[in-house]
Amino acid sequence: MTWRYRFIFAIFLFFFGLIIIRLFYWQVVKAQELSVLAEYQYSGIVKMLPNRGEIQTSDDFPIAANKVSYLVFVNPKAIKDKRNITNEISPIINVDKASISAFLSFDKVWVSLKSGIDDKTKKSIEALNFTGIGFEQQSSRFYPEASLAAHLLGFVGKNEAGGDKGYFGLEGYYDRLLRGKEGYAVQIQDALGRPILSRMSGNLVKVDGSSIKLSIDRSIQFLAEQKLKEGIEMYGASGGMVGIMDPKTGGMLAMASFPSFTPQDYQKYSEDLYKNPFITNTYEPGSTFKPMVMSAALEEGLVKPDTKCPACNGPVSVGGYDLHTWNDKYYKDTNMIDVIKHSDNTGMVFVAQKLGVDKMIDYLTKFGIGSLTNIDLQGEVSPSLKARNAWYAVDLATTGFGQGISVTPIGLLDAFSAIANGGKRVEPHVVSQVQSPDGKISKILPKTVDTPISGKTAKIMTEMLVNAVNNGEASWARLKGYRIAGKTGTASIPVKGHYDPTKTITSFIGFAPANDPKFVMLVILDKPTTSIYGAETAAPVFFDIAKDLLLYYGVPPSE
Amino acid sequence: MxxxxxxxxxxxxxxxxxxxxxxxxxxxxxxTGPLFSKIEEETNFYKRENLLLSERLLTSSSLNNIALKAEALGFIEGKTKFIVTASLPLALRQ
Structure with missing residues (x-):
């Protein structure tokens, strides 16, 4: 009998063993695989797109923000009346009927028709009450001020993967900061697909982009653009630029260029317009360069304001070239104050020759000529200075009056701002602070890059420039009652080895009030047709803007 | 024990x-799935409405829009500017 009990026991033991082995197989060996299968069935990975950071002007107004937009998609398999839908939807979303018809014939359950449609368009489509059409909410870039500061902002386009990416200007330069980081959420669903729980994966939490606040004053930017546009029309120019900066901090108050584009619809414009000419275009500055050269000579003690020019009673011959004044008027025994007042090229040749090539290169480098200003915008260029052994006598002479040397407008403005700032040159910047999504603010502090001249020389140069405004060829346009320091510029345009006598780039550079400058400004008009001279084109635009700026800052007349 | x-x-x-x-x-x-889903939907609705209203607010308060509306209402740029300052000391008066 005992053997029967043992036999039955052994059979039970055997089957229990089998069960345990099977359980071990499913719960240990296959655990990982089953866990993954379960996750597919009961959970989904949801991509969390971050909000792009805003770009705000100094008054906290977002000139680049985000808005709600939608992607409209269709389920071709759920649509019965394809022709009717095509006819109704095509004019609403502005896609041709042939394309929509093609999308509706796909053998898929999800086909995108168009992205970036606004809420009004979405409601129009919803009102049609068609089945098989759905919407996916997106976020797209939005510029409330339309084309204001377009070159400064740049625009947001797409990268190779179809994600948002900033190009040019601030959107390009600060793209990494602005775009944030994608996150991934694990969402667990019940048998009917309804969410039970949702949690963020620890390492992949969504991080919204940081916002940036600019030193740009929205009102000044608007004013500058209006006045520049009026000036371009009035003087028949093909384009123009204005840059306004706080000389003490380097903060840009405004930067305007025409022709321009609208960042919202950047695809409609030529790619040539995307670059910011204020930082990418180079030109020969002409007489607006003279203050830097004169400052250098004053600083070295090579000339004083009352030093007389011994060779200014006629054209100067240098290296086989005859160098004239802009109006062929010559002043015998003219002093340095009058050289600046009359914008006398021969006087500047005298000053440049006094400086010599080595000191000229040294001071130009200190003024930042030939180097990038490192302004925080994408696309800045800087033409290099000629190597020491490539300078001829005529190069030294022409550099003295701003020809034969190339600068960018931002480079010139930055160099000139040293005169307005007691001899100190600061690094220009557009962003004044960065705010992270958790509210932490990082301020960007002014940075003094170099001190090309002393405070004393800066004061002397300032007085010479005030005298040039009050008594020079642009005195007819000046603001009475205010002490404004400035210099006109009429630069010939080099064309195939010679200078075009009929076309010029006119400019005016200056700062006000002279004793305690609130702003330094450069106005450039490209090939004006009513007159080729800076005193008659760029100077009035400068003073027109300066008049409103001084009022804006509440600066009363001092005289 | x-x-x-x-x-x-x-x-x-x-x-x-x-x-x-x-x-x-x-x-x-x-x-709680349905309740959670409902709360999430409401939250998303209000977030979306906030963004839409914010967009309208920014467009309305843009300088471009204000300038256009001002022009339509007949506002023009003031050409004459008056500056009121304290009177000069006797010694400086002419």
């Missing part, structure tokens, strides 16, 4: 109580 029995009884009761609590809580939690 009596203490030992009491301890065992107490532990068993605690285990039973915690098991009941777990069953009750899990049961409640497992059916």
């Amino acid at each position: 009596k203490r030992f029995k009491l301890l065992i009884t107490f532990l068993v009761l605690v285990i039973v109580f915690l098991s009941i609590v777990q069953v009750v809580v899990s049961n409640r939690l497992s059916t």
Whole structure:
């Protein structure tokens, strides 16, 4: 009998063993695989797109923000009346009927028709009450001020993967900061697909982009653009630029260029317009360069304001070239104050020759000529200075009056701002602070890059420039009652080895009030047709803007 | 021995109580999906409305828009500017 009990026991033991082995197989060996299968069935990975950071002007107004937009998609398999839908939807979303018809014939359950449609368009489509059409909410870039500061902002386009990416200007330069980081959420669903729980994966939490606040004053930017546009029309120019900066901090108050584009619809414009000419275009500055050269000579003690020019009673011959004044008027025994007042090229040749090539290169480098200003915008260029052994006598002479040397407008403005700032040159910047999504603010502090001249020389140069405004060829346009320091510029345009006598780039550079400058400004008009001279084109635009700026800052007349 | 029995009884009761609590809580939690979904929908709705209103607000308060509306209402740029300052000291007056 005992053997029967043992036999039955052994059979039970055997089957229990089998069960345990099977359980071990499913719960240990296959655990990982089953866990993954379960996750597919009961959970989904949801991509969390971050909000792009805003770009705000100094008054906290977002000139680049985000808005709600939608992607409209269709389920071709759920649509019965394809022709009717095509006819109704095509004019609403502005896609041709042939394309929509093609999308509706796909053998898929999800086909995108168009992205970036606004809420009004979405409601129009919803009102049609068609089945098989759905919407996916997106976020797209939005510029409330339309084309204001377009070159400064740049625009947001797409990268190779179809994600948002900033190009040019601030959107390009600060793209990494602005775009944030994608996150991934694990969402667990019940048998009917309804969410039970949702949690963020620890390492992949969504991080919204940081916002940036600019030193740009929205009102000044608007004013500058209006006045520049009026000036371009009035003087028949093909384009123009204005840059306004706080000389003490380097903060840009405004930067305007025409022709321009609208960042919202950047695809409609030529790619040539995307670059910011204020930082990418180079030109020969002409007489607006003279203050830097004169400052250098004053600083070295090579000339004083009352030093007389011994060779200014006629054209100067240098290296086989005859160098004239802009109006062929010559002043015998003219002093340095009058050289600046009359914008006398021969006087500047005298000053440049006094400086010599080595000191000229040294001071130009200190003024930042030939180097990038490192302004925080994408696309800045800087033409290099000629190597020491490539300078001829005529190069030294022409550099003295701003020809034969190339600068960018931002480079010139930055160099000139040293005169307005007691001899100190600061690094220009557009962003004044960065705010992270958790509210932490990082301020960007002014940075003094170099001190090309002393405070004393800066004061002397300032007085010479005030005298040039009050008594020079642009005195007819000046603001009475205010002490404004400035210099006109009429630069010939080099064309195939010679200078075009009929076309010029006119400019005016200056700062006000002279004793305690609130702003330094450069106005450039490209090939004006009513007159080729800076005193008659760029100077009035400068003073027109300066008049409103001084009022804006509440600066009363001092005289 | 009596203490030992009491301890065992107490532990068993605690285990039973915690098991009941777990069953009750899990049961409640497992059916919160629709409620959670509804709250999420409402939150997204208000976030979307905020963004839409913000867009309208920014467009309305843009300088471009204000300038256009001002022009339509007949506002023009003032050409004459008056500056009111304190009177000059006697010695500086002419």
